[in-house]
Amino acid sequence: MLYLIGLGLGDAKDITVKGLEVVKQCSRVYLEAYTSILTVGKEALEEFYGKELILADREIVEQEADTILKDAHQCDVAFLVVGDPFGATTHSDLVLRAVKLGIPYRVIHNASILNAVGCCGLQVHIKVKEQSMENLIRQLQGEQPEVTENTVCVGLARVGGADQKIASGTLQQMTTVVLGDPLHSLIITGTLHPLEVDMLKLFAVDKSIFEQC
Known part of the structure; x- marks a missing residue:
């Protein structure tokens, strides 16, 4: 076996x-x-x-x-x-x-990190859509958000360990965040639910960025 x-x-x-x-x-x-x-x-x-x-x-x-x-x-x-x-x-x-x-x-x-990443407060889920492949591709192309330096991101390190670290902020802010030893994960967010915003504030580099979310 x-x-x-x-x-x-x-x-x-x-x-x-x-x-x-x-x-x-x-x-x-x-x-x-x-x-x-x-x-x-x-x-x-x-x-x-x-x-x-x-x-x-x-x-x-x-x-x-x-x-x-x-x-x-x-x-x-x-x-x-x-x-x-x-x-x-x-x-x-x-x-x-x-x-x-x-x-x-x-x-x-x-x-695995695919489910444990929910510790940062984001709602982890999979969307299943039953449509034609042509419609799916068209929809995905239309929904694809433009990632800019102001896009909200979440950085995570050593998830599951006693010294895990989570930080949230703009993509520009995250370039200056020190997460320490690996393993590292980076999430680029889309539209945020108010509950997700409240959770991400707990780990925010600068809470003011979430006032406009």
Whole structure:
């Protein structure tokens, strides 16, 4: 069995109980080490999980995936991903390779920046519109806002960690904000709901910019 396990956003303890149980039972445990990073190192993870981790860089995952899948018919293999396995970077290719080889797989999800970013106060949602492709493209082109130096943005760093930092301001103001160590995210906002404005004021570089929102 191949397990794709999300590690969450912060430190070693952000793994789910289910994910940790699987890690402990696996014969080999790979740590995907090129799309994101945790606030702790490989050694801290190994100590908490009680398992040796094999670092898997981009070359191994994309060019030598057979190494990861070797003997997965007879034993359990874990592939650990910071955040969610299908969050910022999908690992569909690894799944497809496993299926082609007749290897069963299971995904254990976790928090990712795509949902945790809601901590800044913006309402995170996905709009699904059932229209023709031609109409969708026309509508998107018409709705695309022009980004200027006065566009409201939100910068986030180390989301999920004890030292996370959030700052909101204009794009020009954000160029002077120091967020500290990675990982960093930048949100360029569109039309804001009054509740979103109130939340962003909590993190504002200059609250006056929100008076006109």
